[in-house]
Amino acid sequence: MGREQGRQQQQQPGAQSQKTVC
Incomplete structure (x- = not known):
């Protein structure tokens, strides 16, 4: 999940x- 958000x-x-909220 963290990687997808980074994209x-x-x-x-x-x-x-x-x-940040997550």
Whole structure:
């Protein structure tokens, strides 16, 4: 899961916030 979130991070910066919340 962590790896998938990391990929989204590159596509949209907003994903980084979600990763922190998770």
